[in-house]
Amino acid sequence: MILIVAGAMAAVFVLKRLSFLSPAAAHKFLQEGALVVDVRNAGEYRSGHLPDAVNIPLGELKENLPRRVTDKNQVLLLHCLSGTRSGMARRILKNMGYQNAFNLGSYGRAEKIVNEARNR
Numbered sequence: 001m002i003l004i005v006a007g008a009m010a011a012v013f014v015l016k017r018l019s020f021l022s023p024a025a026a027h028k029f030l031q032e033g034a035l036v037v038d039v040r041n042a043g044e045y046r047s048g049h050l051p052d053a054v055n056i057p058l059g060e061l062k063e064n065l066p067r068r069v070t071d072k073n074q075v076l077l078l079h080c081l082s083g084t085r086s087g088m089a090r091r092i093l094k095n096m097g098y099q100n101a102f103n104l105g106s107y108g109r110a111e112k113i114v115n116e117a118r119n120r
Contacts, residue, residue, distance in 0.1 A: 032075065040081055058088060075100040081107055
């Protein structure tokens with residue numbers, strides 16, 4: 001039973017990682033003007049955030065993102081603390097017609113990708 005649970009947890013982790021945008025694609029999108037969207041709550045954002053990232057918490061996404069981003073073709077690079085909320089945000093935005101929404105994953109992963117892109 002323990003092996004089954006461990007296997008299921010490992011599968012979930014691998015599937016989650018596969019849903020993240022590759023660093024190379026993210027670098028390209030950032031160079032082309034992609035918008036970085038932090039879907040953590042306001043307190044998390046205030047405690048530290050990426051340069052130029054906009055904060056639109058997951059629970060406010062449906063209402064507030066269309067006010068901020070009217071062009072549904074805009075590339076949106078989403079991140080949160082672990083990559084889970086940004087994955088949920090991606091699905092929400094796809095359903096809203098934002099076909100260029102991508103999950104950068106965790107804050108740490110997104111920070112590394114954004115910093116690499118800025119130093120190119």
